[in-house]
Amino acid sequence: MNNLNKTLWILLVCAAAFLFAGTAFAKAEQSVDSGNDNLANLIDIAGKQRMLSQKIAKAYFFYGKGIRRDKTHKQLLDSIREFDQNFEIIRKSTNNPAIQDMLVFIEMAKDELAQLAKQPYNKENASLVLDYSETMLEGSQDIVSRLEEESKLKKEAIVDLAGRQRMLTQRIAKYYIAYQAGFRDHNTIDQLKTAVKEFEQAQAVLLKAKRNTPEIKNKLKKVEKLWHVVAKFYKDVERGGLPVIVLATTDDIMATMNQVTHQYAELLGS
Template structure:
């Protein structure tokens, strides 16, 4: 498989951004920061999808799009960082993503599945720290909801990532533990978001739609099949749920702006 060149090869921390790319509002910053968590898992999911010939063309597009978005948003977040601590978190994320990127640039291999899970989790953890720091920089209650709804995007991708990893030989006990934990966290967060006073009627309508998409994903995750069709079902359901939660997170973010 041909290697792809990602854009972050030599990203300077002080890189100037076009005016239209700058983050102006904290709500937007928390939204994009939280999206970095999701992208860490979506890139891993797509890398594993390349191992399925029927899924590979779509997986390649998702991987390329996700990598480009991660890199673009990392530049924006570095430029926006309002405190030295948050700047430090994004410098650490930049460094750790270099290790992850090196693996993503290789042709997918079953022997590297456990390493993929390790590196994607390291990037996820650093992105989560920075997102939480940005949330705590705001005094608005809505900041927590932007963070929480944004985290649902990550969980949709992490669940799919571990399903595909299981098909490629990842440890069953690890997959089962992560699937149970992520599913439980997703359902608990949905209850919190639905009951939040800040959730408008439009947000609740989209949360209802997300709940329906969650049921599709949950059903697909329950398959014990090792077939390409099972992988495609999970991949597609996770993308559909992600799309709805992107909308919900954006709605909460605009309320914070």
């Protein structure tokens, strides 16, 4: 092999090595990005579990009180089913020992709650439903926090804030209807008032957010109008009143805030 051929051969080998390294690096980058995407999706699923824990209990009380029984019974069963599906996704998607331990704890509560949903409504069962829904909420929040610690993604506060509003709508409605069902202790009133205060404070922040697009602004204004319809019932829970309007309006607020949350996430991802 003459010197020219040797030189060409070396150049070809170097080029091939460079190309291979570049391909490998690209694949590694794709793998990291894919891992982050999967973890971000898992965080979103775990976040929804917080909302579902409250929605299940809320639907149980509305159904037990005989309010829109067809709708609330379907909502109860659908929410339990969705919680179970999300639970399995989380269980199979992480090897974190602390999360796996927490899932065992949540599983006991969710299975007990699912059994209670099949039994006739009474105050004793309803009291257990309240307790189990709190356990599921706390456990789901713990999982969200642990997944965020694992993630190298920078979660923007505005997405978390909007996402938490979904849970608060269901929590507020849960304690409102629980009070109407006879749970008139100080804890019920305190939890309701705290959730209402947190919702209003968060909404005020969201309305002033610089990232708001015209579409997001319109949706937040819609939430404000709906909130004015039901807020007076929550703040004067002792008087009660119009549970059908409370149910429909609260669910409408939740659905709208779900859309807003996804729109914030899309903005930050673009």
